[in-house]
Amino acid sequence: MFGRLFAHQSKLIGAAQKYQHSNIQFANKFNALSFNPYYNFCLRNIGISAHIDSGKTTFTERVLFYAGKINAIHDVKGTDGVGATMDFMDLEREKGITIQSAATHLKWGNTSINVIDTPGHVDFTIEVERALRVLDGGVLLLCGVAGVQPQTLTVFKQMVRYQVPRIIFINKLDRMGANPWAAIDSVRKRLNIHAAAVQIPIGIDQSLKGLVDIVEMKAIIFEGESGEILNVQDVPANLIELAKEKRHELIEVLAEIDHQIEEKYLAEEELTAEEIKAAIRRQTIALKFSPVFMGSAFKNKGVQLALDGVRDYLPKPDERKNVGFLQKEDTQAEEKIEFIPDPKLPFVGYAFKLEESKFGQLTYVRVYQGKLKRGDNVYNTTVKKRMKISRMIKMHANQMEEINEAGPGEIFAIFGVECATGDTLCEGDMSYTARCSSMHVPAPVVNLSIKPKDNKSSAKFNKALKKFSREDPTFRVSIDKESEEIVISGMGELHLQIYAERMRREFDVDVILGNPTVNYRETITQKAHFDYLHKKQSGGAGQFARVIGFVEPMVNPEDPQDFSCQFVNKVIGTNVPNEYVTACEKSFYDVIDKGPQTGYPVVNMKFVLEDGQTHVVDSSSNAFMIATKYAFNKAFNDAGPVILEPFMNVEVTCAAAEYQSVMAAISKRRGLITNTESRGDIFILNADCPLSQMFGFATELRGLTSGQGEFSMEYKSHEPIDPSQAEEVKKQYQIRRKDKGQD
Numbered sequence: 001m002f003g004r005l006f007a008h009q010s011k012l013i014g015a016a017q018k019y020q021h022s023n024i025q026f027a028n029k030f031n032a033l034s035f036n037p038y039y040n041f042c043l044r045n046i047g048i049s050a051h052i053d054s055g056k057t058t059f060t061e062r063v064l065f066y067a068g069k070i071n072a073i074h075d076v077k078g079t080d081g082v083g084a085t086m087d088f089m090d091l092e093r094e095k096g097i098t099i100q101s102a103a104t105h106l107k108w109g110n111t112s113i114n115v116i117d118t119p120g121h122v123d124f125t126i127e128v129e130r131a132l133r134v135l136d137g138g139v140l141l142l143c144g145v146a147g148v149q150p151q152t153l154t155v156f157k158q159m160v161r162y163q164v165p166r167i168i169f170i171n172k173l174d175r176m177g178a179n180p181w182a183a184i185d186s187v188r189k190r191l192n193i194h195a196a197a198v199q200i201p202i203g204i205d206q207s208l209k210g211l212v213d214i215v216e217m218k219a220i221i222f223e224g225e226s227g228e229i230l231n232v233q234d235v236p237a238n239l240i241e242l243a244k245e246k247r248h249e250l251i252e253v254l255a256e257i258d259h260q261i262e263e264k265y266l267a268e269e270e271l272t273a274e275e276i277k278a279a280i281r282r283q284t285i286a287l288k289f290s291p292v293f294m295g296s297a298f299k300n301k302g303v304q305l306a307l308d309g310v311r312d313y314l315p316k317p318d319e320r321k322n323v324g325f326l327q328k329e330d331t332q333a334e335e336k337i338e339f340i341p342d343p344k345l346p347f348v349g350y351a352f353k354l355e356e357s358k359f360g361q362l363t364y365v366r367v368y369q370g371k372l373k374r375g376d377n378v379y380n381t382t383v384k385k386r387m388k389i390s391r392m393i394k395m396h397a398n399q400m401e402e403i404n405e406a407g408p409g410e411i412f413a414i415f416g417v418e419c420a421t422g423d424t425l426c427e428g429d430m431s432y433t434a435r436c437s438s439m440h441v442p443a444p445v446v447n448l449s450i451k452p453k454d455n456k457s458s459a460k461f462n463k464a465l466k467k468f469s470r471e472d473p474t475f476r477v478s479i480d481k482e483s484e485e486i487v488i489s490g491m492g493e494l495h496l497q498i499y500a501e502r503m504r505r506e507f508d509v510d511v512i513l514g515n516p517t518v519n520y521r522e523t524i525t526q527k528a529h530f531d532y533l534h535k536k537q538s539g540g541a542g543q544f545a546r547v548i549g550f551v552e553p554m555v556n557p558e559d560p561q562d563f564s565c566q567f568v569n570k571v572i573g574t575n576v577p578n579e580y581v582t583a584c585e586k587s588f589y590d591v592i593d594k595g596p597q598t599g600y601p602v603v604n605m606k607f608v609l610e611d612g613q614t615h616v617v618d619s620s621s622n623a624f625m626i627a628t629k630y631a632f633n634k635a636f637n638d639a640g641p642v643i644l645e646p647f648m649n650v651e652v653t654c655a656a657a658e659y660q661s662v663m664a665a666i667s668k669r670r671g672l673i674t675n676t677e678s679r680g681d682i683f684i685l686n687a688d689c690p691l692s693q694m695f696g697f698a699t700e701l702r703g704l705t706s707g708q709g710e711f712s713m714e715y716k717s718h719e720p721i722d723p724s725q726a727e728e729v730k731k732q733y734q735i736r737r738k739d740k741g742q743d
């Protein structure tokens with residue numbers, strides 16, 4: 001029955017696209033499915049993303065307080081003995097950082113808001129990916145002193161990847177040196193988007209008292225112990241000129257992208273607050289504009305107005321286009337489909353996060369279409385299994401609230417279903433199933449060998465590894481073929497250390513960690529031909545295979561982490577029969593797994609087989625596999641082989657007086673300084689550094705700056721290694737081989 005409904009929906013949508021009608025109109029026109037586009041009129045799914053330490057958790061804590069979800073504000077580091085509500089893991093409270101994304105929901109007036117607070121550290125970037133994959137809008141937080149920082153760029157790129165409309169909140173205006181206009185400038189220059197302030201501050205740093213809403217032209221002073229009283233006043237006389245100037249700037253920016261505003265602007269007509277707000281909403285949802293709010297979360301200034309911004313300018317679930325696929329089970333044929341947030345259509349949900357709780361596995365789901373009720377059966381498209389939903393809950397940080405149903409656009413969690421991150425759950429029968437589009441999973445860059453201190457803990461150790469790798473697709477476990485050690489790979493040292501610590505705390509397993517190593521890669525820099533004959537015809541069964549072709553580099557400039565290789569069959573005629581081509585292909589993919597110089601994978605290379613030769617008796621798949629292996633080795637050597645190592649964009653912030661020693665430390669670590677900037681007493685340095693040289697930098701920086709310096713880094717690309725270092729990496733590989741008796 002649901003298969004039929006899906007099938008019907010697919011026909012409707014196909015037809016709707018053809019006639020350029022909206023699905024809603026089309027469905028209504030044919031009266032085929034009753035459709036209620038206003039089901040979630042009052043729902044927003046938002047995430048809060050930013051560079052490390054910009055104040056996401058502090059901001060979310062205020063959001064919860066003003067929305068009446070908590071009755072007191074707590075500090076992020078847990079110094080008041082409680083800790084911020086959303087950083088509920090002990091580790092998060094001790095370190096004062098967010099490690100996992102946490103979900104909560106609240107009411108702001110008549111609007112229900114699901115909020116996901118995500119980590120800022122690049123090491124936990126998958127948490128941001130999975131949150132953005134399922135959110136309809138975002139708040140991009142910036143520090144009012146530093147403006148756009150490296151991780152701001154990363155989260156911004158992630159927002160662009162998932163087409164998430166966003167408002168901006170410039171935080172920390174209470175700090176010395178805060179300058180919202182410089183921050184907006186950095187947004188325009190570094191993010192290259194249309195953005196303009198909708199507010200101006202009343203006072204700055206120590207004297208920050210409130211904000212002027214330049215759309216409505218009114219002043220708001222935040223009063224009461226926690227800024228909970230909004231005292232609305234006339235714009236102070238000394239700020240009228242600035243407010244007018246910034247209102248004009250806002251209209252000017254909108255006029256560039258919005259026809260309705262442009263017409264009135266050119267005709268020099270006065271615009272009403274309603275007209276400006278409508279244009280901000282239109283263009284924010286169209287991803288062409290980001291309104292800029294500001295304040296200080298810590299000093300309880302401005303958060304309520306940003307929440308108004310979430311309600312007024314970010315989209316409802318039915319204002320986002322959610323495209324997925326409809327799969328016909330018998331033929332596996334897939335067609336694109338738009339999921340419609342109508343509770344009467346078949347249910348489609350996306351499992352975006354798993355968490356082990358004391359009651360079993362908790363799976364977070366976002367509903368894209370239809371409605372799910374407790375007791376319903378769903379079909380997991382990936383594992384092709386039907387499962388009963390016996391418990392549904394709404395999460396508020398680590399607290400649970402039982403619910404009986406969830407409709408379109410909702411985010412909730414279910415217990416006890418077999419699921420992995422990225423699976424689609426749907427109501428389809430076996431003939432038609434739905435699949436949501438997937439999320440981007442970045443490749444790990446750091447490895448650590450790991451083993452339990454005590455052999456008796458092996459079972460618990462393995463259980464922990466299994467659990468963590470199911471939860472986090474950027475955490476990988478493998479066995480080093482040479483050393484036979486277990487190796488964990490992840491996004492950074494901190495990422496892996498946190499898992500080691502969680503093993504101790506959650507599984508009672510102490511572990512020994514090896515030194516971190518980075519994920520080298522091997523590639524070629526030029527084209528090289530091969531013509532290799534493998535011939536063994538003296539005594540016994542003979543071997544004969546000849547392969548002819550070339551290898552060449554293959555780079556995807558769009559995606560620095562696209563490390564693919566390709567085998568291309570260009571054989572014309574029957575010189576190499578198909579079964580031998582298949583053997584050559586298999587051999588190629590086997591051999592690139594371990595590069596000849598370092599044992600790390602070969603990337604970005606095309607192997608083109610053009611011709612060859614067989615022998616009536618002595619040729620075999622095995623002979624062609626051997627010939628391909630040797631042809632590869634020879635061609636690889638002739639094609640200018642290089643070793644690549646991961647490079648990071650590093651940003652260091654320190655006091656101006658310390659900059660020389662920081663610059664020297666970066667240069668010593670083979671960093672290439674790309675930018676330096678002083679803002680008042682603060683010095684900011686950007687550099688491209690090899691990741692292999694950055695281990696232990698946090699400790700060195702603390703020493704150089706009396707603990708005051710901060711740094712962050714994010715993956716940039718894999719780049720050729722310095723020749724002197726290349727020799728060392730090759731030598732290490734030879735030593736490892738020798739130790740294993742492979743030489």
Ligand SMILES: Nc1nc2c(ncn2[C@@H]2O[C@H](COP(=O)(O)OP(=O)(O)OP(=O)(O)O)[C@@H](O)[C@H]2O)c(=O)[nH]1
Pocket residue numbers: 050051052053054055056057058059076096097098099118119120121171172173174175295296297298299
């Ligand atoms: N002066 C000032 N400090 C702030 C403000 N907001 C947050 N902070 C401080 O900045 C530090 C980081 O705040 P968090 O809320 O943990 O930042 P975060 O972005 O959640 O951090 P991560 O999740 O670890 O990236 C804490 O010491 C906060 O007290 C603000 O508006 N003004």
